[in-house]
Amino acid sequence: MAEPDQSVLAIEKLSKSFQNTAVLTNIDLAIAEGSFLVLVGPSGCGKSTLLNCIAGLEEPSSGRILIGGRDMTGVPPKDRDIAMVFQSYALYPRMSVAKNITFGMQVRGATRAEQKSALERVSGMLKIDHLLERRPAQLSGGQRQRVAMGRALVREPRLFLFDEPLSNLDAKLRVEMRAEIKRLHQRLGASIVYVTHDQTEAMSLATEVAVMEGGIIVQRGPPQEVYDYPVNTFVAGFIGSPAMNFIEGHIRKDGGAVRIEIPFDGKTMAVPAEHYPFVGSTEDGTKVILGIRPEYVTGRDRASGDEEVSLELVPTLVETNGFDQHVNLAFGPAEISGRFSPREQIEIGTPLPTRIDLSQMSVFDRKTGMRL
Amino acid sequence: MSAWLTRHIPKIAVAPSLAAVLFFVYGFIAWTGYVSLTRSRILPRYQLEGLDQYAKLFRTPRWDVAMENLLVFGVLFIAVSVALGLLLAILLDQRIRAEGAIRTVYLYPMALSFIVTGTAWKWILNPGLGIEAVVRSWGWEDFRFGWLVDPELAIYTVVIAGVWQASGFVMALFLAGLRSVDQEIIKAAMVDGVSLPRIYASIIIPSLSPVFLSAIIVLAHLAIKSFDLVIALTGGGPGYATDLPATYMYAMAFSRGDLGQAAASATVMLMTVAAIIIPYLYSQLRQSHD
Ligand SMILES: Nc1ncnc2c1ncn2[C@@H]1O[C@H](COP(=O)(O)OP(=O)(O)OP(=O)(O)O)[C@@H](O)[C@H]1O
Numbered sequence: 064m065a066e067p068d069q070s071v072l073a074i075e076k077l078s079k080s081f082q083n084t085a086v087l088t089n090i091d092l093a094i095a096e097g098s099f100l101v102l103v104g105p106s107g108c109g110k111s112t113l114l115n116c117i118a119g120l121e122e123p124s125s126g127r128i129l130i131g132g133r134d135m136t137g138v139p140p141k142d143r144d145i146a147m148v149f150q151s152y153a154l155y156p157r158m159s160v161a162k163n164i165t166f167g168m169q170v171r172g173a174t175r176a177e178q179k180s181a182l183e184r185v186s187g188m189l190k191i192d193h194l195l196e197r198r199p200a201q202l203s204g205g206q207r208q209r210v211a212m213g214r215a216l217v218r219e220p221r222l223f224l225f226d227e228p229l230s231n232l233d234a235k236l237r238v239e240m241r242a243e244i245k246r247l248h249q250r251l252g253a254s255i256v257y258v259t260h261d262q263t264e265a266m267s268l269a270t271e272v273a274v275m276e277g278g279i280i281v282q283r284g285p286p287q288e289v290y291d292y293p294v295n296t297f298v299a300g301f302i303g304s305p306a307m308n309f310i311e312g313h314i315r316k317d318g319g320a321v322r323i324e325i326p327f328d329g330k331t332m333a334v335p336a337e338h339y340p341f342v343g344s345t346e347d348g349t350k351v352i353l354g355i356r357p358e359y360v361t362g363r364d365r366a367s368g369d370e371e372v373s374l375e376l377v378p379t380l381v382e383t384n385g386f387d388q389h390v391n392l393a394f395g396p397a398e399i400s401g402r403f404s405p406r407e408q409i410e411i412g413t414p415l416p417t418r419i420d421l422s423q424m425s426v427f428d429r430k431t432g433m434r435l
Numbered sequence: 436m437s438a439w440l441t442r443h444i445p446k447i448a449v450a451p452s453l454a455a456v457l458f459f460v461y462g463f464i465a466w467t468g469y470v471s472l473t474r475s476r477i478l479p480r481y482q483l484e485g486l487d488q489y490a491k492l493f494r495t496p497r498w499d500v501a502m503e504n505l506l507v508f509g510v511l512f513i514a515v516s517v518a519l520g521l522l523l524a525i526l527l528d529q530r531i532r533a534e535g536a537i538r539t540v541y542l543y544p545m546a547l548s549f550i551v552t553g554t555a556w557k558w559i560l561n562p563g564l565g566i567e568a569v570v571r572s573w574g575w576e577d578f579r580f581g582w583l584v585d586p587e588l589a590i591y592t593v594v595i596a597g598v599w600q601a602s603g604f605v606m607a608l609f610l611a612g613l614r615s616v617d618q619e620i621i622k623a624a625m626v627d628g629v630s631l632p633r634i635y636a637s638i639i640i641p642s643l644s645p646v647f648l649s650a651i652i653v654l655a656h657l658a659i660k661s662f663d664l665v666i667a668l669t670g671g672g673p674g675y676a677t678d679l680p681a682t683y684m685y686a687m688a689f690s691r692g693d694l695g696q697a698a699a700s701a702t703v704m705l706m707t708v709a710a711i712i713i714p715y716l717y718s719q720l721r722q723s724h725d
């Protein structure tokens with residue numbers, strides 16, 4: 064077993080460029096035994112490239128990768144003690160399901176008995192016993208996904224790598240398989256690096272999230288922390304659905320009191336910020352963006368904390384999903400979105416009493432986009 | 436009137452070529468079939484005589500040689516072209532530099548007609564002009580490479596020239612197939628610890644079976660109609676050692692003045708080709724229906 068301070072995976076100053084385009088820049092990342100790290104970011108930000116570097120399918124341009132404390136520079140994928148699941152499942156098309164799962168073991172010289180017992184263990188765990196004789200073409204998407212996971216599980220590797228394994232599934236199946244992956248993780252205590260561009264998936268699976276943008280890890284931490292304290296407007300807008308509301312304003316310092324003033328309806332609305340945990344010191348007059356999650360914009364019947372403002376806002380769009388009404392509200396020239404109780408009577412165009420809870424707001428510098 | 440025109444103009448436009456195809460292809464197939472049942476010599480005679488021409492055809496040693504040659508040539512030509520084409524495609528698939536140029540070079544022979552190929556190889560293989568003469572001029576006075584003039588071996592020179600012409604095309608087919616293999620499958624196999632030769636042998640090549648089928652069909656029909664290659668390379672000689680059914684038919688029709696024999700051999704060839712093509716077309720059409 065690994066020592067407490069030794070991480071399963073450590074990435075040090077890793078950069079990768081193809082020809083002259085830098086795809087990954089100076090990535091530092093370490094994950095502890097048993098964690099479920101989700102790399103999340105928009106399409107093309109370099110997630111797959113990073114995963115391929117970890118797997119040894121791509122050679123980093125600089126920096127190094129350690130798996131279980133061992134430097135992996137020049138080590139081929141098969142000797143890295145990893146297993147990988149791909150987006151397209153990547154099953155061997157001409158082999159049966161059973162063969163797909165055991166082929167790697169056979170190549171690595173496992174005996175028939177070993178292959179058989181591993182196959183039984185894994186196919187039972189994934190409930191694919193009845194599919195073992197089929198070809199991949201005869202399986203549904205979800206079944207293929209299970210087989211691909213089975214192929215990874217028989218390896219009993221130190222580290223599992225998943226590259227968007229659920230993105231080819233339909234919505235319902237995706238939620239099911241997501242839960243299944245989570246259960247597997249809890250049961251096996253395996254260490255996992257999981258890539259996705261779907262932030263919901265990231266939030267629900269991860270013990271730790273790393274948000275990537277343009278080849279850089281922008282923020283990393285437990286999902287709730289990333290959700291509550293996004294480091295910049297990119298993370299704030301990317302994590303969470305519907306997206307965080309952004310409201311422009313500026314800081315007003317007045318003796319000891321700190322306020323954020325927001326021009327609204329020809330007047331100025333003042334938001335007290337005494338309790339806001341500013342990262343550093345702030346200047347009077349700094350132009351800022353106030354970030355408020357939609358669930359903190361609610362109706363009268365949803366009581367919230369004492370740091371709140373009450374307003375009358377005009378609804379422009381209402382979407383119902385059964386447990387919530389998701390409402391867009393005109394806010395000056397812009398719009399903000401809120402979540403209202405399904406019992407509330409809401410009419411487009413009729414001013415609606417609205418409360419905005421400010422205890423969970425985020426403040427960003429409008430120039431740099433960074434959290435203040 | 437104009438509505439009638441718009442509806443029928445496509446049919447009117449296609450009609451002449453359809454009529455031409457019906458007449459020149461299917462009409463003459465029927466005519467040939469008919470003539471093969473007569474005792475026509477230089478000129479056709481339209482008196483039916485039954486299957487005499489076929490009986491005579493299968494008694495003729497020269498026809499046996501031609502069929503045997505077709506078998507030897509066909510099997511070797513297809514097998515070697517497929518093997519060589521696949522090997523070239525795998526080598527090219529390693530993302531080497533100048534791949535585009537190399538691919539063009541290999542494909543180029545396919546753009547030549549068999550006549551050009553045959554003539555070029557006639558010179559290359561001619562003992563007095565080609566390889567044998569060159570090697571002798573380098574000092575190996577005893578060197579012999581006389582396949583072209585050896586009745587036993589001459590058919591293999593046809594195989595060499597045919598393979599030279601066709602293997603580049605087969606390579607292009609396989610290369611396209613290799614390129615369409617999901618790269619993630621290869622990555623998965625590498626993570627699984629499968630060596631590169633094994634990845635090709637166990638995973639990639641088995642998934643290319645449709646390409647094998649297409650390549651074999653194309654090569655088989657090339658083999659059956661490779662009349663011009665033989666004419667240009669060996670002229671069917673020495674003697675009739677490299678005769679193929681097509682050259683046999685040509686000889687009967689135009690130098691021996693035996694139209695009945697020619698027609699009978701042509702009909703047998705048509706049946707042979709149909710025996711290969713029809714099941715293939717049938718399977719293809721069935722696939723596109725479901
Ligand atoms: N072999 C390559 N050569 C050149 N550029 C590449 C190569 N592979 C990837 N890239 C570039 O690197 C960038 C990151 O690619 P990558 O596949 O890692 O993105 P991703 O985050 O996985 O995106 P997605 O969510 O769409 O899968 C992209 O801009 C891509 O164009």
Ligand SMILES: [Mg+2]
Binds near residue numbers: 110111112226227
């Ligand atoms: Mg990707």
